[in-house]
Amino acid sequence: MPSKHALKSNLKLYSLIDTHAHLDELQNLDSTLDNAREKGIVAIIAVGSDYRSNIKTLEISQKYPSFVFPALGLHPWQLGEFNSSQVNGELEFIEQNISQAIAIGEIGLDYDKRVVKRASKEFQKEVLALFLELARKYDKPVSLHTRYAWRDGLQLVQDAGIAKAVFHWFTGFSSVLRDIINGGYYVSATPAAEYHEEHRRAVKETPMDKLLLETDCPVYYGRGTRYRSAPGDITRSLGAVAQLKRIDEAAVAEYTTRNAIEFFFLENVIASPHRHRKPPLSTRAPIVIASEAKQSQSPLNPGRRSNDNNKR
Ligand SMILES: [Zn+2]
Numbered sequence: 001m002p003s004k005h006a007l008k009s010n011l012k013l014y015s016l017i018d019t020h021a022h023l024d025e026l027q028n029l030d031s032t033l034d035n036a037r038e039k040g041i042v043a044i045i046a047v048g049s050d051y052r053s054n055i056k057t058l059e060i061s062q063k064y065p066s067f068v069f070p071a072l073g074l075h076p077w078q079l080g081e082f083n084s085s086q087v088n089g090e091l092e093f094i095e096q097n098i099s100q101a102i103a104i105g106e107i108g109l110d111y112d113k114r115v116v117k118r119a120s121k122e123f124q125k126e127v128l129a130l131f132l133e134l135a136r137k138y139d140k141p142v143s144l145h146t147r148y149a150w151r152d153g154l155q156l157v158q159d160a161g162i163a164k165a166v167f168h169w170f171t172g173f174s175s176v177l178r179d180i181i182n183g184g185y186y187v188s189a190t191p192a193a194e195y196h197e198e199h200r201r202a203v204k205e206t207p208m209d210k211l212l213l214e215t216d217c218p219v220y221y222g223r224g225t226r227y228r229s230a231p232g233d234i235t236r237s238l239g240a241v242a243q244l245k246r247i248d249e250a251a252v253a254e255y256t257t258r259n260a261i262e263f264f265f266l267e268n269v270i271a272s273p274h275r276h277r278k279p280p281l282s283t284r285a286p287i288v289i290a291s292e293a294k295q296s297q298s299p300l301n302p303g304r305r306s307n308d309n310n311k312r
Contacts, residue, residue: 013040014253016238017260018231019188020106020143020168020214021046023068024056026230033064036231040253043260043270044068044231045214047106047143049075051090058100058287066271069264071103071143076110079127080118087127091134096288102264104135105143106168109153121149125156132160141263143168150176158183164263166212171198174205181210186263188212191221191233193240204244208255212263213237 018036023046026032036044046061046068048054054072061070072094074087094101109124110116116124135142141164146153150172157165166186170177180187187206192199203211214237217229221236241256242249261267 015042015257016040016234017257018044018215018234019212019260021217021231023060024053025218032230039232039235041231045071047071048073050078069102071105072101073105073107075106076108076124098138103141103143106145107131108145109149111148128156132162136160170202177202177205186210186212188214189237189241190214190216191236195223211256212260213256
């Protein structure tokens with residue numbers, strides 16, 4: 001049997017971090033995460049979309065300490081049936097569990113007309129401003145969804161005085177991208193960098209020190225043959241970035257993993273592959289469920305549609 005080291009070099013295994021994954025929407029998590037580890041993933045940032053998703057994301061992160069790190073948020077797609085007091089309930093829940101959150105996300109704006117029909121641009125912006133305020137108060141990085149709302153998203157982030165923001169799966173204009181980079185913010189590349197023109201251009205135009213990798217799993221990717229993604233598909237993001245940047249995968253892995261460690265303050269919390277240790281106390285804290293947050297889960301908001309395959 002080949003030694004671990006030989007196996008490593010044969011498979012071109014790099015240390016990678018999936019910086020945006022909806023683990024609460026995946027099945028067979030044990031085997032999926034084993035597969036992710038086998039592909040070299042050393043950490044996953046699991047993003048929450050609403051109250052139920054945030055709770056599940058916290059539970060998952062407690063089950064896989066030092067490997068899965070929870071971000072708590074409220075996805076703009078969930079705003080359709082929300083009123084202000086429900087938004088406050090979500091904010092309250094996040095604030096009560098803030099010590100466990102590595103970041104705030106997924107939050108953001110979505111100006112696709114089907115989304116705006118359900119939640120106006122003004123309401124989306126109001127809500128995003130509140131979550132950004134929370135992030136700034138606790139000095140948390142933010143993971144942002146900004147489909148067709150790139151300029152407004154950046155504006156709100158800057159107005160809130162946010163130090164660390166990643167514009168995930170960015171497909172916006174080069175002019176906005178330039179301002180994102182100049183503002184010190186980040187962009188993350190998904191497996192769509194293999195084929196999606198706008199995303200490919202954005203990745204190409206983003207300097208390596210501002211680039212992260214992600215999967216946004218379980219999103220479906222692919223032109224022609226489509227596949228349901230998992231964290232292990234981060235190797236597709238890696239390969240696409242290497243090809244677009246014309247540098248080798250090892251360098252892309254090194255840059256993006258170092259960026260992710262700095263961005264999410266992961267330096268001392270990722271488990272070393274060579275030793276096991278107890279998770280930091282904060283990841284084992286109980287999940288706090290406030291009465292108001294419970295109420296915010298109205299029957300009108302049954303959570304994410306399970307068969308929704310769109311970009312998120
Ligand atoms: Zn997402």
